[in-house]
Amino acid sequence: MAASLERRVWEPLVDDAYCNESGVPEILGVTGAFMGAALIAVALRFYVRIRMLKIVGGADDYIMLTAAIMGVGTFICIVGETTWGMGRHNKCIPPEYGAMQVIEQYETCD
Secondary structure, three states: OHHHHOOOOOOOOOOHHHHHOOOHHHHHHHHHHHHHHHHHHHHHHHHHHHHHOOOOOOHHHHHHHHHHHHHHHHHHHHHHHHHOOOOOOHHHOOOOHHHHHHHHHHHHHO
8 A cells, every 4th residue: 555655756658769859949949030020020110110200109109019028928938838848748748847837838828
């Protein structure tokens, strides 16, 4: 009875080559590139509005700024998800990462 209650050490169910595969660099590279492009677009928009047109402060400016801030927040959540297993095979993610992975996905999706 006591042997069945003791905590077991988790080991991946598959080989090391399979578990060492990771899509994290691609995920962070693509999302980072698009995040950077979006921030450059917003910065250029504000540059034109402030320097050239001298008209800033409309509702559309605040909406763009809010969207950019939310985009940065989403990117931060994606970085957090990769910390807890996103981009790796499910069989290779330790069970104790499961709760944090669900929390990160919930924060990103809502």
